[in-house]
Amino acid sequence: MKILTGNDLKTGQVVWWDGQGWSLHVEDAVDAGDRADAIIAREEAECRVNGTYAIDGEKTAEGFRPAHIKDRIRALGPTVRPDLTLKPADPSAGNWVI
Amino acid sequence: MYKYDQYDQAMVDARVADFRDQTRRRLEGKMTDDQFKPLRLKNGLYLQLHAYMLRVAIPYGTLDSRQMRKLAYIARTYDRGYGHFTTRQNIQYNWIKLEDAPDILADLATVEMHAIQTSGESIRNISADQYAGATADEIIDPRPWAEMIRQMTTFMPEFSYLPRKFKIAVIAAEADRAALRWHDCALRIVQNEAGEIGFQVFAGGGMGRTPFIAYKIREFLPTNQILSYLQAILRVWNRNARRDNIHKQRMKILVHELGEDEFRRQVEEEFEHFLARGEDFPQAEYDRIAAYFAPPPFETGLSEEIDRSDPDFALWVDQQVAAHKAPGYAIVNISLKPVGQIPGDISAEQMELVADLAERYSFDELRATHAQNLVLPHVRKQDLHAVWSALHEAGLGEANLDLVTDIIACPGLDYCTLANARSIPVAQKIAERFADADRQKDLGELKIKISGCINACGHHHAGHIGILGVDRKGTENYQLLLGGSGDEETSQAKITGPGFDEAGIVDAVERAVERYREIREPGERFLDTYRRVGMDGFKEAIYG
Numbered sequence: 001m002k003i004l005t006g007n008d009l010k011t012g013q014v015v016w017w018d019g020q021g022w023s024l025h026v027e028d029a030v031d032a033g034d035r036a037d038a039i040i041a042r043e044e045a046e047c048r049v050n051g052t053y054a055i056d057g058e059k060t061a062e063g064f065r066p067a068h069i070k071d072r073i074r075a076l077g078p079t080v081r082p083d084l085t086l087k088p089a090d091p092s093a094g095n096w097v098i
Numbered sequence: 099m100y101k102y103d104q105y106d107q108a109m110v111d112a113r114v115a116d117f118r119d120q121t122r123r124r125l126e127g128k129m130t131d132d133q134f135k136p137l138r139l140k141n142g143l144y145l146q147l148h149a150y151m152l153r154v155a156i157p158y159g160t161l162d163s164r165q166m167r168k169l170a171y172i173a174r175t176y177d178r179g180y181g182h183f184t185t186r187q188n189i190q191y192n193w194i195k196l197e198d199a200p201d202i203l204a205d206l207a208t209v210e211m212h213a214i215q216t217s218g219e220s221i222r223n224i225s226a227d228q229y230a231g232a233t234a235d236e237i238i239d240p241r242p243w244a245e246m247i248r249q250m251t252t253f254m255p256e257f258s259y260l261p262r263k264f265k266i267a268v269i270a271a272e273a274d275r276a277a278l279r280w281h282d283c284a285l286r287i288v289q290n291e292a293g294e295i296g297f298q299v300f301a302g303g304g305m306g307r308t309p310f311i312a313y314k315i316r317e318f319l320p321t322n323q324i325l326s327y328l329q330a331i332l333r334v335w336n337r338n339a340r341r342d343n344i345h346k347q348r349m350k351i352l353v354h355e356l357g358e359d360e361f362r363r364q365v366e367e368e369f370e371h372f373l374a375r376g377e378d379f380p381q382a383e384y385d386r387i388a389a390y391f392a393p394p395p396f397e398t399g400l401s402e403e404i405d406r407s408d409p410d411f412a413l414w415v416d417q418q419v420a421a422h423k424a425p426g427y428a429i430v431n432i433s434l435k436p437v438g439q440i441p442g443d444i445s446a447e448q449m450e451l452v453a454d455l456a457e458r459y460s461f462d463e464l465r466a467t468h469a470q471n472l473v474l475p476h477v478r479k480q481d482l483h484a485v486w487s488a489l490h491e492a493g494l495g496e497a498n499l500d501l502v503t504d505i506i507a508c509p510g511l512d513y514c515t516l517a518n519a520r521s522i523p524v525a526q527k528i529a530e531r532f533a534d535a536d537r538q539k540d541l542g543e544l545k546i547k548i549s550g551c552i553n554a555c556g557h558h559h560a561g562h563i564g565i566l567g568v569d570r571k572g573t574e575n576y577q578l579l580l581g582g583s584g585d586e587e588t589s590q591a592k593i594t595g596p597g598f599d600e601a602g603i604v605d606a607v608e609r610a611v612e613r614y615r616e617i618r619e620p621g622e623r624f625l626d627t628y629r630r631v632g633m634d635g636f637k638e639a640i641y642g
Contacts, residue, residue: 073147
């Protein structure tokens with residue numbers, strides 16, 4: 001399964017392709033299949049995102065889980081500052097990364 | 099400290115205006131990412147894991163309270179309430195929005211700061227001894243020369259498109275507190291037998307994937323020829339560098355491939371051309387710049403006594419306070435390494451507190467160190483308790499300078515796109531393992547340095563104990579190194595053997611440290627013991 005990620009051009013926030021646009025939440029990510037390159041080219045040209053790339057991962061009960069730890073950290077936030085992650089109220093959220 | 103003249107201010111203001119226009123065009127879609135990226139990097143703006151990251155230059159690590167308060171303002175207004183001091187005496191912010199970046203640069207310009215040449219293929223922020231102008235063991239204050247080199251190298255057209263980055267350090271003491279020989283070009287101010295002051299020049303050092311310790315290429319260079327000599331070094335590199343291979347572009351590779359003698363010969367040949375042009379600074383210009391760094395009006399007749407009746411304060415004094423050249427004064431090191439916290443991180447409130455202390459107790463001067471700590475360079479001994487009390491209350495009273503918990507760590511995979519493994523959690527776990535103050539004191543000077551990738555921003559090659567994070571089939575793995583140093587007896591750390599997982603590396607460090615405790619001789623630091631017994635003396639203890 002391939003999903004697309006990048007950074008919002010204005011804010012730099014990590015975003016995930018949800019089929020219609022870009023979501024802050026990896027759970028919303030959808031399989032881009034063989035359309036990945038075309039979506040990246042179009043979205044970068046329209047200056048909504050930058051630094052886009054496709055990643056591998058697996059679908060789990062909680063949603064998409066990126067294969068590489070770097071993308072899991074991108075999806076949640078820094079493991080050393082739980083208060084700055086997308087789930088600051090969940091002390092166990094970091095377990096998903098490791 | 100140096101104050102901008104109308105030319106400096108005009109240049110920085112013009113650069114802000116340029117970048118504001120470039121950013122507007124990028125946001126309006128009139129510029130592609132490929133076009134914009136080199137422009138933002140020239141202004142210190144990276145795209146990192148979670149957001150844009152802005153790296154702000156602190157020339158030779160010197161700043162005042164007004165600048166520190168502005169850094170706090172930026173942390174609070176545009177970021178998430180904190181900043182991170184780096185191993186190049188800079189500060190960086192991890193959560194910057196592109197649309198805010200021009201405003202931040204404009205704010206910085208109001209206090210004579212910028213983010214120019216903190217990225218890209220340029221001459222980076224020039225680093226210096228954090229005790230410059232305060233320590234008794236220096237010949238002269240090296241910062242006027244650092245400032246003159248900064249002025250010469252900022253925006254110089256010939257050096258705007260260098261093969262790679264280029265790092266310069268300047269010190270004027272026998273003790274090396276700036277990791278001198280790990281720089282592309284390193285300058286030590288010395289005095290010859292005739293009493294003349296000049297530079298020892300080193301070239302070709304650097305960390306990264308191919309570490310080299312800089313060679314001494316000049317034993318003595320008159321100070322008034324340094325700009326010609328530096329230009330000669332840069333031109334030889336600029337002309338001959340391997341621009342075809344990103345891993346071979348740094349000057350250290352050229353020096354290594356040409357050989358020390360041939361590199362020196364080419365530099366000397368080029369130097370003659372520059373010297374003949376007569377473009378080095380005249381004495382009057384040195385005098386003008388040096389006047390900015392004149393010693394503050396130290397009081398005389400001050401007491402040397404320090405009331406050590408409070409044991410916590412006495413412990414802090416023993417570890418954090420260094421000798422000052424002026425009677426009755428001391429140099430205060432502020433630890434940004436509270437046990438369990440993130441090395442180098444500081445909140446906006448803490449920045450403001452430090453700014454207040456600098457203004458009240460240190461002639462309005464502050465320093466950032468390459469070890470990710472801060473310094474109040476000129477504190478009256480009679481004020482030490484008041485300074486310590488304020489720092490302690492703000493969570494900045496840790497007494498661990500150069501001890502096992504004073505760990506250098508790069509941002510690692512928690513923040514950095516280049517990283518292969520996290521550095522900060524390893525630093526936190528090691529610090530927690532060795533948190534006991536008596537244990538730290540017993541171990542003595544022990545410098546642990548952690549990098550999350552081969553680029554070595556965490557200086558692992560120079561660690562008494564170095565740790566390098568690598569990616570092993572998608573899993574974080576950590577190599578252990580021993581025997582590095584960034585001081586006047588510079589040495590490169592060597593890998594002990596197979597790597598460890600996150601928990602394993604902390605245990606391995608403890609086994610190495612315990613081995614040191616078993617075999618050390620009286621007065622030996624960890625590094626001394628390693629140098630005496632070598633890797634074989636530690637290997638079995640580490641791997642069993």
